[in-house]
Amino acid sequence: MAKQHKAVALISGGLDSLLAVRVLQEQGIEVEGINFYTGFCVEGHTHAIRNHDKDKKKRNNALWAAEQLGIKLHIVDVIEEYKDVLLNPKHGYGANMNPCLDCKIFMVSKAVEWVKENHENGFDFIITGEVIGQRPMSQRKETMPIVANESGAEDILLRPLCAKNLPATKPELEGWVDREKLFDFSGRNRKPQMALAKKYGFTDYASPAGGCCFLTDKNYSDKLVDLWKGRGTREYEMDDIMLLKVGRHLRPKPEYKLIIARDAGESKFLEGYRKQFTNIQALSHNGPLTLVDGNMPDEEIEIAAGIVARYGQGRDAAQVEIQVSIPGSEPKKIQIKPLSMDEVLEEWHV
């Protein structure tokens, strides 16, 4: 009996990877999915935090895609390993702090490792939803062989949606997959994918070509660069990544910044960090919980308290009672006049 060849698919949760898997399933190929969690994935996080997102559908798109496809999904935590990709990208960054090409190479190389570990179970090639010309940095005609070569995947990397525009891969040459039934999509036009989605009966899929990584977001990238600058080192931990997604960030002095909750949902989320960070909150009025990241000099306490008062319901009051809590010390209570809008300087906003 002929060997049943199996593929592992990189599943982002977007339309392209969904379609790439279905195209192979149509040829009788058994597929399992793999999804990498870098810490910068947009998935869910802020949706779960902010009040105004409470009604948004809370679903992990990669899990949703796997369920639609009827495949197993392996979600892999690559937070630590990903630091080197972000900090030292061989191919540089995109418009923001997004190392898209290095990221793709990294993820395919992780899939290569997975295939090696699972070869005995019949897995011998990798598929992605890449389309030539789809992304300006990572999905171009010139980058397709770079990803295949530098990841170590070489000819076991198949892109079903644009395979006909690329040299034949091992699964095609060996006859595991019928090349004629693959596609020749190219460019940023999404119509062919949408037509294919319709043919397969996929509706309600995640926003096509939408960003799934915070690093492609300018505001987020600016906050990350500010964090590194403020600390004098480009290191980061998981909590740093999370806190960059939450709140209003103001840096009145290079040594410290304030992370000010924008609603009750964010205040509740920041509550979990009270023991780790100096935190400031109004007592006399409702107001946002604020964390202090860095070393706030004593002479800055009144400025910081004035800012926090400004963003609470006591903004127009003559005085607001503010509590400043430093972990391991007795909380301090101070009376402060909220800063006016003009006194909160534009350049403080990160």
Next chain:
Amino acid sequence: MACMSTHELDARRLLCPMPVIKTQNKVKELSVGDILTIFCTDPGALSDIPAWVRINGHEMLSAEQSEDELAITIRVNG
């Protein structure tokens, strides 16, 4: 034959998909028939963990939601 055992996993304060990843990794250490209760605070886990359980062939036993916390109990299948 190994006896079925019950286990708990603390995934409080973790945001999705970390509770799913922790669940997945914990299940790898368990045996068929074992029961695992995951405690978490991200409401997203209420859709993500059951989805992960379904696609990987395990069994959802219950999902209890209190004001600040979720307790999701699953049975490990082969």
